[in-house]
Amino acid sequence: MIEVRALTKRYGEVLAVDDLSFTVESGRITGFLGPNGAGKSTTMRMLLGLHAPTSGDAFIMGKRYRDLRDPMRVVGALLDPKSAHPGRTGRDHLRWLCRGGRIPLKRADELLGRVGLEHAADRRVGGYSLGMCQRLGIAAMLLGDPGALLLDEPLNGLDPQGIVWLRDLLRGLADEGRTVFLSSHLMNEMEATADHVLVVRSGRLVADVSAAELSHRAGGDTVRVTSPGARDLETLLPASATVTWEEPDTFTVTGVPAAAIGDLAAARGIALHELATDRMRLEDAFMELTARPEKEGRR
Numbered sequence: 001m002i003e004v005r006a007l008t009k010r011y012g013e014v015l016a017v018d019d020l021s022f023t024v025e026s027g028r029i030t031g032f033l034g035p036n037g038a039g040k041s042t043t044m045r046m047l048l049g050l051h052a053p054t055s056g057d058a059f060i061m062g063k064r065y066r067d068l069r070d071p072m073r074v075v076g077a078l079l080d081p082k083s084a085h086p087g088r089t090g091r092d093h094l095r096w097l098c099r100g101g102r103i104p105l106k107r108a109d110e111l112l113g114r115v116g117l118e119h120a121a122d123r124r125v126g127g128y129s130l131g132m133c134q135r136l137g138i139a140a141m142l143l144g145d146p147g148a149l150l151l152d153e154p155l156n157g158l159d160p161q162g163i164v165w166l167r168d169l170l171r172g173l174a175d176e177g178r179t180v181f182l183s184s185h186l187m188n189e190m191e192a193t194a195d196h197v198l199v200v201r202s203g204r205l206v207a208d209v210s211a212a213e214l215s216h217r218a219g220g221d222t223v224r225v226t227s228p229g230a231r232d233l234e235t236l237l238p239a240s241a242t243v244t245w246e247e248p249d250t251f252t253v254t255g256v257p258a259a260a261i262g263d264l265a266a267a268r269g270i271a272l273h274e275l276a277t278d279r280m281r282l283e284d285a286f287m288e289l290t291a292r293p294e295k296e297g298r299r
Protein backbone atom coordinates (compact mmCIF):
# COMPACT_ATOMS: atom_id res chain seq x y z
CA MET A 1 0.00 0.00 0.00
CA ILE A 2 1.09 3.53 -0.72
CA GLU A 3 -0.18 6.48 1.24
CA VAL A 4 0.24 10.19 0.79
CA ARG A 5 -0.96 12.62 3.47
CA ALA A 6 -1.29 16.35 2.92
CA LEU A 7 1.80 16.17 0.71
CA THR A 8 3.02 19.53 -0.53
CA LYS A 9 6.04 20.55 -2.59
CA ARG A 10 6.96 24.06 -3.46
CA TYR A 11 9.78 24.97 -5.85
CA GLY A 12 10.18 28.71 -5.27
CA GLU A 13 7.08 30.29 -6.74
CA VAL A 14 5.75 27.01 -8.16
CA LEU A 15 3.45 24.91 -6.02
CA ALA A 16 4.10 21.58 -7.76
CA VAL A 17 2.14 19.42 -5.28
CA ASP A 18 -0.61 21.03 -3.26
CA ASP A 19 -1.93 19.30 -0.12
CA LEU A 20 -2.30 15.94 -1.83
CA SER A 21 -3.79 12.99 0.08
CA PHE A 22 -4.59 9.56 -1.33
CA THR A 23 -4.13 5.85 -0.81
CA VAL A 24 -3.02 3.36 -3.44
CA GLU A 25 -4.40 -0.07 -2.61
CA SER A 26 -2.56 -3.31 -3.21
CA GLY A 27 -3.80 -5.97 -5.62
CA ARG A 28 -4.83 -3.60 -8.36
CA ILE A 29 -3.32 -1.24 -10.91
CA THR A 30 -3.77 2.40 -9.99
CA GLY A 31 -3.20 5.06 -12.59
CA PHE A 32 -1.89 8.50 -11.67
CA LEU A 33 -3.28 10.70 -14.37
CA GLY A 34 -2.82 14.36 -15.12
CA PRO A 35 -1.58 16.73 -17.80
CA ASN A 36 2.09 17.67 -18.10
CA GLY A 37 3.24 19.60 -15.07
CA ALA A 38 0.40 18.36 -12.81
CA GLY A 39 2.88 17.12 -10.19
CA LYS A 40 2.93 13.38 -10.86
CA SER A 41 6.71 12.95 -11.09
CA THR A 42 7.27 15.21 -8.10
CA THR A 43 4.87 13.10 -6.02
CA MET A 44 6.59 9.88 -7.08
CA ARG A 45 10.00 11.34 -6.31
CA MET A 46 8.85 12.34 -2.84
CA LEU A 47 7.50 8.82 -2.27
CA LEU A 48 10.93 7.49 -3.20
CA GLY A 49 12.81 9.92 -0.96
CA LEU A 50 14.43 11.68 -3.93
CA HIS A 51 12.83 15.02 -3.09
CA ALA A 52 11.99 16.25 0.40
CA PRO A 53 8.38 17.40 0.84
CA THR A 54 7.80 21.01 1.83
CA SER A 55 5.19 19.55 4.20
CA GLY A 56 3.13 16.39 4.56
CA ASP A 57 4.11 12.73 4.46
CA ALA A 58 4.52 9.89 1.99
CA PHE A 59 4.50 6.24 3.02
CA ILE A 60 5.27 3.02 1.22
CA MET A 61 4.06 -0.11 2.97
CA GLY A 62 3.48 2.01 6.06
CA LYS A 63 6.93 3.58 6.22
CA ARG A 64 8.70 6.64 4.91
CA TYR A 65 11.17 5.64 2.22
CA ARG A 66 14.14 6.74 4.34
CA ASP A 67 13.01 4.40 7.14
CA LEU A 68 12.93 1.31 4.92
CA ARG A 69 15.70 -1.06 5.93
CA ASP A 70 15.90 -2.91 2.64
CA PRO A 71 14.26 -0.55 0.15
CA MET A 72 14.84 -2.64 -3.00
CA ARG A 73 12.87 -5.48 -1.42
CA VAL A 74 9.96 -3.19 -0.57
CA VAL A 75 9.61 -0.86 -3.53
CA GLY A 76 10.72 -0.91 -7.14
CA ALA A 77 10.59 2.12 -9.39
CA LEU A 78 10.86 2.99 -13.05
CA LEU A 79 11.47 6.71 -13.32
CA ASP A 80 13.94 7.40 -16.09
CA PRO A 81 14.52 4.56 -18.57
CA LYS A 82 17.75 6.19 -19.74
CA SER A 83 19.31 6.24 -16.27
CA ALA A 84 21.54 3.19 -16.78
CA HIS A 85 25.18 3.95 -17.56
CA PRO A 86 25.53 3.72 -21.37
CA GLY A 87 28.95 2.09 -21.16
CA ARG A 88 27.73 -0.85 -19.07
CA THR A 89 26.10 -3.95 -20.48
CA GLY A 90 22.53 -4.72 -19.41
CA ARG A 91 23.76 -7.64 -17.30
CA ASP A 92 26.47 -5.56 -15.60
CA HIS A 93 23.98 -2.81 -14.84
CA LEU A 94 21.60 -5.22 -13.12
CA ARG A 95 24.43 -6.97 -11.26
CA TRP A 96 25.69 -3.64 -10.05
CA LEU A 97 22.23 -2.87 -8.67
CA CYS A 98 22.09 -6.34 -7.07
CA ARG A 99 25.35 -5.65 -5.24
CA GLY A 100 24.03 -2.32 -3.95
CA GLY A 101 20.83 -3.94 -2.72
CA ARG A 102 22.46 -7.12 -1.31
CA ILE A 103 20.49 -9.21 -3.78
CA PRO A 104 21.90 -12.48 -5.23
CA LEU A 105 23.55 -11.80 -8.61
CA LYS A 106 21.60 -14.61 -10.26
CA ARG A 107 18.53 -12.36 -10.06
CA ALA A 108 20.07 -10.26 -12.85
CA ASP A 109 19.84 -13.16 -15.33
CA GLU A 110 16.42 -14.20 -14.10
CA LEU A 111 15.07 -10.73 -14.74
CA LEU A 112 16.81 -10.34 -18.11
CA GLY A 113 14.88 -13.43 -19.18
CA ARG A 114 11.63 -12.20 -17.72
CA VAL A 115 11.77 -8.93 -19.67
CA GLY A 116 12.93 -10.58 -22.90
CA LEU A 117 16.44 -9.07 -22.96
CA GLU A 118 18.55 -12.20 -22.63
CA HIS A 119 19.78 -11.80 -26.23
CA ALA A 120 21.03 -8.27 -25.45
CA ALA A 121 22.43 -8.98 -21.98
CA ASP A 122 26.04 -8.48 -23.04
CA ARG A 123 25.48 -5.44 -25.23
CA ARG A 124 26.20 -1.95 -23.97
CA VAL A 125 23.13 -0.06 -22.80
CA GLY A 126 24.19 2.93 -24.93
CA GLY A 127 23.16 0.90 -28.00
CA TYR A 128 19.74 -0.08 -26.62
CA SER A 129 16.54 1.32 -28.13
CA LEU A 130 14.17 3.23 -25.85
CA GLY A 131 11.94 0.17 -25.63
CA MET A 132 14.92 -1.98 -24.57
CA CYS A 133 15.86 0.64 -21.96
CA GLN A 134 12.30 0.46 -20.63
CA ARG A 135 12.58 -3.31 -20.35
CA LEU A 136 15.92 -3.01 -18.57
CA GLY A 137 14.37 -0.46 -16.19
CA ILE A 138 11.55 -2.88 -15.48
CA ALA A 139 14.05 -5.67 -14.79
CA ALA A 140 15.84 -3.33 -12.37
CA MET A 141 12.53 -2.44 -10.72
CA LEU A 142 11.79 -6.11 -10.03
CA LEU A 143 15.25 -7.22 -8.81
CA GLY A 144 14.31 -7.14 -5.13
CA ASP A 145 10.90 -8.76 -5.71
CA PRO A 146 9.22 -5.70 -4.15
CA GLY A 147 5.59 -5.47 -3.06
CA ALA A 148 5.14 -1.89 -4.28
CA LEU A 149 5.89 -0.66 -7.78
CA LEU A 150 6.03 2.93 -8.99
CA LEU A 151 6.32 3.64 -12.71
CA ASP A 152 6.51 7.12 -14.21
CA GLU A 153 5.08 7.14 -17.77
CA PRO A 154 6.19 3.54 -18.38
CA LEU A 155 4.35 3.12 -21.67
CA ASN A 156 6.27 5.96 -23.34
CA GLY A 157 8.53 4.71 -26.07
CA LEU A 158 7.09 1.20 -26.21
CA ASP A 159 5.80 -0.19 -29.49
CA PRO A 160 2.30 -1.76 -29.53
CA GLN A 161 3.65 -5.22 -28.69
CA GLY A 162 5.69 -3.70 -25.87
CA ILE A 163 2.61 -1.96 -24.50
CA VAL A 164 0.60 -5.19 -24.46
CA TRP A 165 3.55 -7.00 -22.88
CA LEU A 166 3.90 -4.38 -20.13
CA ARG A 167 0.16 -4.33 -19.45
CA ASP A 168 0.14 -8.09 -19.03
CA LEU A 169 3.19 -7.93 -16.77
CA LEU A 170 1.62 -5.24 -14.56
CA ARG A 171 -1.66 -7.16 -14.43
CA GLY A 172 0.21 -10.26 -13.28
CA LEU A 173 2.06 -8.26 -10.60
CA ALA A 174 -1.19 -6.74 -9.32
CA ASP A 175 -2.85 -10.17 -9.31
CA GLU A 176 -0.02 -11.37 -7.08
CA GLY A 177 -1.22 -8.77 -4.56
CA ARG A 178 1.38 -6.09 -5.26
CA THR A 179 0.69 -2.37 -5.26
CA VAL A 180 1.08 -1.09 -8.81
CA PHE A 181 1.09 2.69 -9.28
CA LEU A 182 1.82 4.20 -12.67
CA SER A 183 1.57 7.68 -14.10
CA SER A 184 0.44 8.85 -17.50
CA HIS A 185 -0.91 11.96 -19.16
CA LEU A 186 -3.08 9.90 -21.56
CA MET A 187 -6.56 8.92 -20.44
CA ASN A 188 -7.08 6.24 -23.07
CA GLU A 189 -3.81 4.62 -22.06
CA MET A 190 -4.86 4.59 -18.43
CA GLU A 191 -8.30 3.27 -19.20
CA ALA A 192 -6.81 0.25 -20.92
CA THR A 193 -4.26 -0.37 -18.18
CA ALA A 194 -5.57 0.71 -14.78
CA ASP A 195 -8.40 -0.48 -12.54
CA HIS A 196 -8.50 2.70 -10.55
CA VAL A 197 -7.50 6.23 -11.45
CA LEU A 198 -6.27 9.18 -9.40
CA VAL A 199 -6.54 12.37 -11.42
CA VAL A 200 -4.37 15.37 -10.53
CA ARG A 201 -4.45 18.90 -11.79
CA SER A 202 -2.14 21.69 -10.64
CA GLY A 203 -0.80 19.46 -7.88
CA ARG A 204 -4.27 18.73 -6.50
CA LEU A 205 -6.38 15.60 -6.53
CA VAL A 206 -9.50 16.12 -8.63
CA ALA A 207 -10.77 12.53 -8.88
CA ASP A 208 -10.18 9.21 -7.10
CA VAL A 209 -12.37 6.80 -9.05
CA SER A 210 -12.52 3.57 -11.01
CA ALA A 211 -11.96 3.95 -14.76
CA ALA A 212 -15.60 2.92 -15.21
CA GLU A 213 -16.76 5.70 -12.88
CA LEU A 214 -14.75 8.26 -14.81
CA SER A 215 -16.47 7.09 -17.98
CA HIS A 216 -19.83 7.33 -16.23
CA ARG A 217 -19.07 10.93 -15.24
CA ALA A 218 -18.72 11.71 -18.91
CA GLY A 219 -22.32 10.66 -19.32
CA GLY A 220 -21.47 7.15 -20.43
CA ASP A 221 -20.24 5.98 -23.77
CA THR A 222 -21.78 6.99 -27.06
CA VAL A 223 -22.60 4.02 -29.27
CA ARG A 224 -22.89 4.35 -33.04
CA VAL A 225 -25.33 1.99 -34.76
CA THR A 226 -25.78 1.40 -38.49
CA SER A 227 -28.48 -1.05 -39.54
CA PRO A 228 -31.00 -1.48 -42.35
CA GLY A 229 -33.46 -2.02 -39.48
CA ALA A 230 -32.30 1.03 -37.50
CA ARG A 231 -35.82 2.49 -37.18
CA ASP A 232 -37.16 -0.77 -35.76
CA LEU A 233 -34.19 -1.10 -33.45
CA GLU A 234 -34.78 2.39 -32.05
CA THR A 235 -38.27 1.42 -30.91
CA LEU A 236 -36.79 -1.49 -28.91
CA LEU A 237 -34.30 0.63 -26.94
CA PRO A 238 -34.93 1.17 -23.20
CA ALA A 239 -36.22 4.50 -21.86
CA SER A 240 -32.69 5.37 -20.64
CA ALA A 241 -31.51 5.67 -24.26
CA THR A 242 -31.03 9.07 -25.92
CA VAL A 243 -30.92 8.74 -29.69
CA THR A 244 -29.50 11.17 -32.26
CA TRP A 245 -30.09 10.33 -35.93
CA GLU A 246 -27.13 10.87 -38.27
CA GLU A 247 -28.21 9.08 -41.46
CA PRO A 248 -31.44 7.29 -42.40
CA ASP A 249 -29.81 4.03 -41.29
CA THR A 250 -27.44 5.38 -38.59
CA PHE A 251 -27.95 6.80 -35.11
CA THR A 252 -25.77 7.43 -32.07
CA VAL A 253 -27.10 6.60 -28.64
CA THR A 254 -26.12 7.22 -25.01
CA GLY A 255 -27.52 5.56 -21.91
CA VAL A 256 -27.39 2.02 -23.22
CA PRO A 257 -24.25 -0.08 -23.70
CA ALA A 258 -23.27 -1.53 -27.06
CA ALA A 259 -23.63 -5.09 -25.82
CA ALA A 260 -27.29 -4.50 -24.89
CA ILE A 261 -28.00 -3.04 -28.34
CA GLY A 262 -26.32 -6.00 -30.01
CA ASP A 263 -28.39 -8.43 -27.92
CA LEU A 264 -31.64 -6.62 -28.77
CA ALA A 265 -30.83 -6.66 -32.47
CA ALA A 266 -29.95 -10.36 -32.36
CA ALA A 267 -33.12 -11.22 -30.48
CA ARG A 268 -35.26 -9.54 -33.14
CA GLY A 269 -33.20 -10.72 -36.11
CA ILE A 270 -32.12 -7.18 -37.07
CA ALA A 271 -28.87 -7.05 -39.05
CA LEU A 272 -26.18 -4.74 -37.67
CA HIS A 273 -23.71 -3.16 -40.11
CA GLU A 274 -21.94 -1.12 -37.43
CA LEU A 275 -21.95 -1.19 -33.63
CA ALA A 276 -19.13 0.97 -32.25
CA THR A 277 -18.45 2.59 -28.90
CA ASP A 278 -16.92 6.06 -29.07
CA ARG A 279 -14.06 5.92 -26.58
CA MET A 280 -13.24 9.58 -27.12
CA ARG A 281 -15.92 10.44 -24.58
CA LEU A 282 -13.58 9.24 -21.85
CA GLU A 283 -10.83 11.48 -23.12
CA ASP A 284 -13.34 14.33 -22.97
CA ALA A 285 -14.14 13.51 -19.34
CA PHE A 286 -10.46 13.68 -18.51
CA MET A 287 -9.96 16.95 -20.37
CA GLU A 288 -12.88 18.44 -18.48
CA LEU A 289 -11.48 17.35 -15.14
CA THR A 290 -8.01 18.60 -15.86
CA ALA A 291 -8.75 21.77 -17.82
CA ARG A 292 -7.22 24.71 -16.06
CA PRO A 293 -8.93 27.88 -17.24
CA GLU A 294 -7.49 29.94 -14.40
CA LYS A 295 -4.52 29.46 -12.11
CA GLU A 296 -6.70 27.64 -9.67
CA GLY A 297 -4.96 26.01 -6.76
CA ARG A 298 -1.77 28.06 -7.01
CA ARG A 299 -0.84 30.36 -4.19
Ligand SMILES: Nc1ncnc2c1ncn2[C@@H]1O[C@H](COP(=O)(O)OP(=O)(O)OP(=O)(O)O)[C@@H](O)[C@H]1O
Pocket residue numbers: 011014015016034035036037038039040041042043185
Ligand atom coordinates in the same frame (compact mmCIF):
# COMPACT_ATOMS: atom_id res chain seq x y z
N1 LIG B 1 13.31 20.52 -9.72
C1 LIG B 1 12.36 21.42 -10.02
N2 LIG B 1 12.55 22.74 -9.88
C2 LIG B 1 11.59 23.64 -10.15
N3 LIG B 1 10.36 23.32 -10.60
C3 LIG B 1 10.10 22.02 -10.77
C4 LIG B 1 11.07 20.99 -10.50
N4 LIG B 1 10.51 19.79 -10.76
C5 LIG B 1 9.25 20.03 -11.19
N5 LIG B 1 9.01 21.37 -11.20
C6 LIG B 1 7.74 22.01 -11.57
O1 LIG B 1 6.73 21.42 -10.79
C7 LIG B 1 5.54 21.22 -11.55
C8 LIG B 1 5.15 19.76 -11.54
O2 LIG B 1 6.09 19.02 -12.31
P1 LIG B 1 6.07 17.44 -12.45
O3 LIG B 1 7.24 17.06 -13.28
O4 LIG B 1 5.95 16.82 -11.10
O5 LIG B 1 4.72 17.21 -13.25
P2 LIG B 1 4.24 15.92 -14.02
O6 LIG B 1 2.79 15.80 -13.72
O7 LIG B 1 5.11 14.78 -13.70
O8 LIG B 1 4.39 16.34 -15.52
P3 LIG B 1 5.13 15.60 -16.73
O9 LIG B 1 4.14 14.63 -17.26
O10 LIG B 1 5.41 16.73 -17.67
O11 LIG B 1 6.37 14.99 -16.16
C9 LIG B 1 5.82 21.78 -12.93
O12 LIG B 1 5.36 23.13 -12.97
C10 LIG B 1 7.33 21.74 -13.01
O13 LIG B 1 7.81 22.74 -13.86
